[in-house]
Amino acid sequence: MEPEVGDVIILRKGEISYEGIVIPSPKKDSIIIKLSNGYNIGFRRDSVKIINVEKKQKPKIFSEVKFEKRNDIPEISLISTGGTIASRVDYETGGVRWLMKPEEIFFMAPELSDITTFRNISSPFQIASESMTFECYKILAKEAAKELNSGSKGIIITHGTDTLHYTSSALSFMLQNLSKPVCLVGAQRSPDRGSFDGSMNLICASYVAGHSDIGEAVIVMHGEMDDTYCNVLRGTKVRKMHSTRRDTFRPINTSPLAKVFMNGKIEKLSDYRIRNDENEVYPDIEMEERTAIIKAYPNFNPEILDYYIDKGYKGLVIEASALGHVPTDTINEKFSWVNSIKRAREEDIIIVFATQCLFGRVDPFVYSNGRIMEEMGVIYAEDMLPETAYLKLSWILGHTNEYFEVKRNMLDNMVGEINYRIKGDKSGL
Amino acid sequence: MEPEVGDVIILRKGEISYEGIVIPSPKKDSIIIKLSNGYNIGFRRDSVKIINVEKKQKPKIFSEVKFEKRNDIPEISLISTGGTIASRVDYETGGVRWLMKPEEIFFMAPELSDITTFRNISSPFQIASESMTFECYKILAKEAAKELNSGSKGIIITHGTDTLHYTSSALSFMLQNLSKPVCLVGAQRSPDRGSFDGSMNLICASYVAGHSDIGEAVIVMHGEMDDTYCNVLRGTKVRKMHSTRRDTFRPINTSPLAKVFMNGKIEKLSDYRIRNDENEVYPDIEMEERTAIIKAYPNFNPEILDYYIDKGYKGLVIEASALGHVPTDTINEKFSWVNSIKRAREEDIIIVFATQCLFGRVDPFVYSNGRIMEEMGVIYAEDMLPETAYLKLSWILGHTNEYFEVKRNMLDNMVGEINYRIKGDKSGL
Numbered sequence: 001m002e003p004e005v006g007d008v009i010i011l012r013k014g015e016i017s018y019e020g021i022v023i024p025s026p027k028k029d030s031i032i033i034k035l036s037n038g039y040n041i042g043f044r045r046d047s048v049k050i051i052n053v054e055k056k057q058k059p060k061i062f063s064e065v066k067f068e069k070r071n072d073i074p075e076i077s078l079i080s081t082g083g084t085i086a087s088r089v090d091y092e093t094g095g096v097r098w099l100m101k102p103e104e105i106f107f108m109a110p111e112l113s114d115i116t117t118f119r120n121i122s123s124p125f126q127i128a129s130e131s132m133t134f135e136c137y138k139i140l141a142k143e144a145a146k147e148l149n150s151g152s153k154g155i156i157i158t159h160g161t162d163t164l165h166y167t168s169s170a171l172s173f174m175l176q177n178l179s180k181p182v183c184l185v186g187a188q189r190s191p192d193r194g195s196f197d198g199s200m201n202l203i204c205a206s207y208v209a210g211h212s213d214i215g216e217a218v219i220v221m222h223g224e225m226d227d228t229y230c231n232v233l234r235g236t237k238v239r240k241m242h243s244t245r246r247d248t249f250r251p252i253n254t255s256p257l258a259k260v261f262m263n264g265k266i267e268k269l270s271d272y273r274i275r276n277d278e279n280e281v282y283p284d285i286e287m288e289e290r291t292a293i294i295k296a297y298p299n300f301n302p303e304i305l306d307y308y309i310d311k312g313y314k315g316l317v318i319e320a321s322a323l324g325h326v327p328t329d330t331i332n333e334k335f336s337w338v339n340s341i342k343r344a345r346e347e348d349i350i351i352v353f354a355t356q357c358l359f360g361r362v363d364p365f366v367y368s369n370g371r372i373m374e375e376m377g378v379i380y381a382e383d384m385l386p387e388t389a390y391l392k393l394s395w396i397l398g399h400t401n402e403y404f405e406v407k408r409n410m411l412d413n414m415v416g417e418i419n420y421r422i423k424g425d426k427s428g429l
Numbered sequence: 430m431e432p433e434v435g436d437v438i439i440l441r442k443g444e445i446s447y448e449g450i451v452i453p454s455p456k457k458d459s460i461i462i463k464l465s466n467g468y469n470i471g472f473r474r475d476s477v478k479i480i481n482v483e484k485k486q487k488p489k490i491f492s493e494v495k496f497e498k499r500n501d502i503p504e505i506s507l508i509s510t511g512g513t514i515a516s517r518v519d520y521e522t523g524g525v526r527w528l529m530k531p532e533e534i535f536f537m538a539p540e541l542s543d544i545t546t547f548r549n550i551s552s553p554f555q556i557a558s559e560s561m562t563f564e565c566y567k568i569l570a571k572e573a574a575k576e577l578n579s580g581s582k583g584i585i586i587t588h589g590t591d592t593l594h595y596t597s598s599a600l601s602f603m604l605q606n607l608s609k610p611v612c613l614v615g616a617q618r619s620p621d622r623g624s625f626d627g628s629m630n631l632i633c634a635s636y637v638a639g640h641s642d643i644g645e646a647v648i649v650m651h652g653e654m655d656d657t658y659c660n661v662l663r664g665t666k667v668r669k670m671h672s673t674r675r676d677t678f679r680p681i682n683t684s685p686l687a688k689v690f691m692n693g694k695i696e697k698l699s700d701y702r703i704r705n706d707e708n709e710v711y712p713d714i715e716m717e718e719r720t721a722i723i724k725a726y727p728n729f730n731p732e733i734l735d736y737y738i739d740k741g742y743k744g745l746v747i748e749a750s751a752l753g754h755v756p757t758d759t760i761n762e763k764f765s766w767v768n769s770i771k772r773a774r775e776e777d778i779i780i781v782f783a784t785q786c787l788f789g790r791v792d793p794f795v796y797s798n799g800r801i802m803e804e805m806g807v808i809y810a811e812d813m814l815p816e817t818a819y820l821k822l823s824w825i826l827g828h829t830n831e832y833f834e835v836k837r838n839m840l841d842n843m844v845g846e847i848n849y850r851i852k853g854d855k856s857g858l
Contacts (some may be wrong), residue, residue: 359671
């Protein structure tokens, strides 16, 4: 009997048997099954023998969600935006679908209702995080500000992990005068897997949002491969560093702000902006869209920069090598960046250099080619991540494009995105 | 008395005094001094008071270098290409200059002559490593092959650190049938600093080149912040991860091949290709120049891809998010990559996705947008670094641009650039 999507089957390839649920395959001559460990594995249909077929697993039924407001625990708000944490596998189609209602999140972590109560649960959009745009950041900033200014003690934003750190960085700049915790939370493993990390991340985030003295936009995710604790990571100094590990989010050029344990214990690890519930937050959401990140690499043809100039881009963040280098003195003149950078500066395009090493800082004054770039007006972004520099530059250019004003703002440490004193062993590497 | 370049001065800014050597400043109204710890610090001229000026330090004189061939120790070859390890600070100009003769390297590590003897010392070009091009890789591959096929037991290539890992990767593919050690070595600190790491890196590399049973292109650099040992890192699975730390080179998705200690002890940590001195190495140096690395990030306008298509590029490596995602389903259609990728594929451009997380692997079959890309012909580069994928793709396209041939080769584990079984805790993260 030919298996259909949703069937639980056992198949054999050579000497090895595999058991799993059939999920849709893009190709007719192949078959993909989801193993019990959550991984998918694909085979050429004619390379395997089907041993057993158990017809379609029934989709799990979520009963209606109820949650009651309580007065004895802090009131926070939840914004759901999609991503693995807000998904479940639909065995009817084999695909991942978003939660129908954001309230379904309580099925993953029923403990939440004893830690915080929810002023509001909203879902302005549901998308995979790789599809986030500046438009999404603006919606989130406005929604978070509205909730915080209406009495919420903190915000949890559930979000795909792919670009969680770009969003945390964007919100750090947009949420001016923020003095309450805005916690971005995702999951690296889907809810149907034993290793699902979303529950613990949500529980830890609700302690941070409702009970901590942190007044910043942060990411709250697993701190280790085991379920020991979550890290609270500054939104501007964090990066997804592994495609699948649960402890993928790492502090870059800094320490975590705190550890949070499942019993609610919060262990402070470094300085942060302290909560002040009296402050109003002001969503300052203007962003320049004509900005880009460009990586420098050997044999890069600087003509590529001319494309951006011709297209009217206003700001470019270059992922330069090490201390902030690009070719100036080459064995073949066509690879030198000097003329393209010069042209960009003549057309008032802001050029920012950050290090593609990720860890450490840029410094134009160690080697002569750095000095050449600095003299032409390139802004060296200290120890900022390229991703953070991109969002900060886009945000600043949303407000001004006067060079000295942009430079002053880029090098101003607005929300902890610059760390002037990184100790090698505290850099996170 | 106004200080001049090369003078040792003491200046005071506010309450703090600084002592250092005056180095050239790009601006007339500023002064830059090199502190004794090697760092440069700049001041506005009118913000400081000069306390003391000691006229120009005399430049150090290197006496003539002699080295004699010995028959009782292995014979290797040295290729010097520039970079910090092959530089010294010239206090006459304040700048860093390349060594006049590659033999000067022995001043940094006189121990070398007791470990190996030198068949040949050459310097085909001297450039900062950010200026390396495919042309440089070809010269290096030919030179290394010539030396190895003439009896050298191994090669040491001194090189700037900025792009050391790009070169090690390129040579890994170019040096077909390599069965002797090719050791790339650099320095993170300049020779005038107490923390100069070049000597130890050179000594460790000479043990690997002359005495080890390794038959691969590797990077030999500090394994820790202290001078305890060097790591031997596979050329295709290594990346510069910190702009200044001496232990900046890290294995990605693998373990180091070995540790090397200053006493010559080599501790094997994982499998590698074993030396076979009988094998001839064949330099296969064709590279397609019309290739590029492009990073995917939120709000990326896929029109950028059309530029590369219009310019006749043959292959693009996309630094996609996490498992290999780019936007397919967006709140604004203009941000979807589908049409641009489709167009690229229609024009027979090879598209490769690697993960911008750096650690972990891509997998198109977990989420639907990965499947969409895979179906359009995007090649998912397993756990290869984007940098390695770029050099491998350029090298393959130098030989064929038939899609299935390119795909088969990209996914063929040629020189250990793919690790099919990464354990989370062995990934190097």
